[in-house]
Amino acid sequence: MMKKFITCLIFLIMLFGAIFGLYYYLFLYNNCHVPIKYSVDNVDSRFKITKNEVAEITLMAGTNWNARTSDNLFVYDENSNLKINLVYDRRQEEVDKMNNDVKTLTNSRTTIDNFAQEYDALLTSYVQDLSAYNQEVDDWSSKGGAPPDVYARLQKEKADIESRRVILIDMARTLNLQTQTFNNNLDSLKNEVDKRKNIIVTQGLYDSTSNSITIYTFGNEDELKLVLMHELGHSLGLGHAQNMTSIMFELLDQQDLKNPTLTSEDIALLQNQCHLNYRSFPILDRLIKRFEFDTPSHHYSFSQNQ
Ligand SMILES: [Zn+2]
Secondary structure, eight states, X not given: OHHHHHHHHHHHHXXXXXXXXXXXXXXXXXXXXXXXXXEEEEEOGGGOOOHHHHHHHHHHHHHHHGGGOSSOSEEEOTTOXXXXXXXXXXXXXXXXXXXXXXXXXXXXXXXXXXXXXXXXXXXXXHHHHHHHHHHHHHHHHHTTOXXXXXXXXXXXXXXXXXXXXXXXXXXHHHHHHHHHHHHHXXXXXXXXXXXXXXXXXXXXXXXXXXXXXXXOOOXXXXXXXXXXXXXXXXXXXXXXXXXXXXXXXXXXXXXXXXXXXXXXXXXXXHHHHHOTTOOOOHHHHHHHHHHHHHSXXXXXXXXXXX
């Protein structure tokens, strides 16, 4: 009888233990307790960014996810399974072409502005000299004519003013042509930008099967950081958010590029996936940490994370 009771009791304890264990694992256990290890694998040189620079930007992107936790959610490890690659194709080629066009256009605008300034200065002095010349001619005419030496000087001045007028006309023509070309180029660039507005381009991709993040295109380093932050979010298991300002929104939209921060929606997704608030089982944590620490490729030390 007693033996049966004890057997029953042990069974019940085990059953409750199993149920609680399952409940803890599903709802309370901090799923993101062990940092995701990543490394930068291939960076196409045409992106004009080094592997180290990409690693630094990824580090910042990963740190931004840590905003609400004391743990590192991501850690760099050359032997990691999660690889980050920058693959250059038509997408970045188009961005580079556009950036180049903008640069060329900006340069030609500077050249035109400088030329226009030079033209304005020459025109001003021409108008002043012409008016002084006319004034002097009028003065001598009212006196009945100029003496021969003055007449000779005035003739020379007249020829000089005339040649300056010819140069100014030529400059004005060139300036008009340059301005026209600039405006045409600006219009076609604007058209190009407008056309691209309606095209959705995949900038980055997290592939859970191959456990890789592939970046295809970005306009600048801030944009790269945001795209990496988004893909790292997917690697944590997060899905897409609805708010256009959220990091996990499916498009690069109204997020703060300069200072990308998690919105309450991003934090909710993170909490839902990771259960970051529940860390109330120090013994279990300790066991998990010790186990992790013993694996050779682990980067953080046991003592630092207590
Ligand atoms: Zn996505």
